Amino acid sequence: MRTLATRTVRFTAGCALGAATAVVELPLVLLGGLVLLLAGARPGTARGVPGPVRAVAAALLAVERRRLGRLLGIRIAPAPDDARALRYLAVRWTLGLLGGAVAALVLVGIAYSSLFVYAWWLDDIAYPLAVAFSNLGGLLLLFLACQGVFGTVMLEEQLARRLLGPSHHDELERRITQLATTRAEMMEAVDGERRRIERDLHDGVQQRLVALGMLLGRARRSHDPAHADALLLQAHEESRRALVELREVAWRVYPTVLDEAGLRAALETVAERTPLPVRLDYTVPVPPPRQTGTVAYFVVSEAVTNVVKHSGATRVEVRVGRDGDRLLLRIQDDGTGGADPAGGGLTGLARRVAALDGRFGVHSPAGGPTRITAELPCA
Known part of the structure; x- marks a missing residue:
């Protein structure tokens, strides 16, 4: 339930931000279309579009990619064709306005469904029954608006994969x-x-x-x-x-406790066996699949071992959580930093994660701290 509420809030924020970018995209699309019409350029190509328009379109496209990835959980492989990106921006503004409308309805639904809480502070309530019906209507509106938010996100994903991502042949290659x-x-x-x-x-x-x-x-x-x-x-x-x-x-x-007691018990054992203080924050309500749990254990275990051997840290923080169908790992220390992502140990961890189609990242500036992140599929 908590995960669903978090996703709803994140998706609503993504739709609201999409509405803001749509306001900028619409005049850009109109200007680009007018230039193409006057120049007589062939439809479907980026030729004839002025450089400033292409630069603004590229900046908007970068914002859209960050919005899709961070707020909507939609990650699209980059496509080398600029024309496809321009077509995407030319169509997406309609969905942006739709997303803004459903996000506004969510806020209206929240306002009406919580009317019973704050109405008493605004004025004396002469008709409590009317307030109760308003609350029920607000709850219904909130439910329908949340469904609209999820539907808009689905449309955003389909549009992005069709017009922004690589072709099916390129994706297969x-x-x-x-x-x-x-x-x-x-x-x-x-x-x-x-x-x-x-x-x-x-x-x-x-x-x-x-x-x-x-x-x-x-x-x-x-x-x-x-x-x-x-x-x-x-x-x-x-x-x-x-x-x-x-x-x-x-x-x-391979630790037997991983099969006997699960990932959490195995990570607690790693924390107990480590000479440094290890703070473990484990918030995974449903145990991950066996392969995912195994890779997660070895990522945490090897990362903590590297911290003890090379970082000069005094403490380690390990966080394990779940976001939808992704298991999220983060290992952070207070050491001197400067870890080389191309080193043997970190490369081995990256290979383990890549074998499950996961994502692996290392952020270790000079002076620290070092933060290792991984996303593993749980489907």
Whole structure:
């Protein structure tokens, strides 16, 4: 319910902003159309449009893309054809005015549905029944206006994908290239993970087992019972350390708590095992799918590990939330910053996220703080 209310407010704000941009787009479209008519340019091309008009259109298009992405949740891949962008602006102003109308109706519905709250402060109520009916009418208007907002957003998405996004053929080519690149990167990441596991086993557990064997051999050859008991005590301690390191390696490969108790419990375990204070803000009412949860765990775990090793931070903040069908991650520290997004660790995280068609970002200016964000699909 809270997510639905948040989306409704965000969509209403997006429609209101779209109405404001439509007021600017309409005279620009009329001016561009008049110039094209006088110049006799062929319809469907950007030739003949003056440079200032194209510059204003490009600026408006950038505003529209930010509005669609941040407020309406509509992300369209950029298209290289300027004419398609101009056609989009030429048509979109109608939807902008429609969005402004439904946003205004939402405000009117809120005003009438809450009349019972503030009407007593304005004047004495002579007809309480009329106020009650006004409230009911306002609730009905608010419901219908919210439906209009969602319908307008759907129309905005269809129009943007049809006139602003790349063609179906271009999208297929981009998708094929992306899948091929992601597959190659994942194969490289898997090989790198195998090498890391082999290195951990060789440098840690294997050395412990070799030392354990040597201690047991010395204990068998010893003729002094006291010395043999001391060697057996050292061998017992070495076996305990080998078991601890083996558990650490197994945990880094895949934690069983992720399957047994879910993502939240696994992240709480990461926070407990981290030497720095970790503040975990987990607001995901419905558990994400298994693959999404696995990638989210490794993103948070590896990011926190990088913070401990390289950032010089004193605390870490981890936020996990959900927005519609997207799982949102943010890991932020108070370290010195300057993290290289092309580094081995962050590149591996980006590959994990890209394998699920997610989005990964790193913001780490010199002096800090470092903020790592990821969006993972939950559908």
